[in-house]
Amino acid sequence: MSSIVIENISKNFGSVKALNHINLELTEHKIYGLLGRNGAGKTTLLNLINNRLFPSEGQILFDGINIENNSSIQNQFYFIGEKSLYPDSMKVKALYKYTKMFHPDFDETYAYKLSEMFGVPLKKKLSSLSTGYKSIVKNIVALSVNVPFVFFDEPILGLDANHRELFYKVLIEKYIDQPATYVLSTHLIEEVSNIIEEVIIIKNGEVIKNESKEALLDNGYSISGPTGLVESYCSGKELIGFDTLGGLRSAYIVGKPDENIPQGLELSGMDLQKLFIQLTNI
């Protein structure tokens, strides 16, 4: 079973510690959500894995071999980020041809099928595509390239709600059909919550959570109601945080709820976005 092991990685930009002694393992055939607030270090991590940056400390291994400047390893990864590596004057059709030259397993037929589903204007130059279609074309390439590890940095940037739904649907279908590892870095947590299996949360350059979504959400719950009742219920419990909306106080609590919830309080399951906000608030 192939895996990427991130060993004690730090990356400094001058005095900025973008990543600070990160340890992680990315395994085969999983969908990861890479979550973190603005500036947390997500793009830096993806750039390091994909050899677009090099670490200040530590190493990244693929099946035990250092990935640095190893092109046969890099051929097994595909990264789509904000920065396009293609010439702006290239047309979409030419991009598909070009990708096939460098990635022999790129499935052109599938790319054309997806292009039709998303309504991609194939004859347009990349520079003249709208923001949403630029993202869509990059996503189509990433979904068609057929390598074991695919990294998406903000894949849904600029996509309308219909195209986002379609993207999630296509990604899941592709994953079921030809499993690979997908790492999705995004701020649209509520939406990706339905499709990710593993959650990695980065805060200020450090990994603060790295576990399955199921385990993460199973080990917490929320209680809502009038402030006094909520606060007395919380006494002696391990709290993640509170929020208040229109006079209703909600508490996010670690562990399993008591069997009997006092009258006037409402019990709900933990939700990934709420948990994320509480964990990364400070």
Ligand SMILES: Nc1ncnc2c1ncn2[C@@H]1O[C@H](COP(=O)(O)OP(=O)(O)OP(=O)(O)O)[C@@H](O)[C@H]1O
């Ligand atoms: N090339 C660079 N030069 C200097 N500082 C950088 C550079 N790239 C990133 N940084 C800094 O490193 C930190 C992490 O940035 P990074 O882009 O990895 O965050 P991010 O989690 O992807 O954020 P966002 O969600 O806003 O895209 C930030 O403080 C950023 O300003």
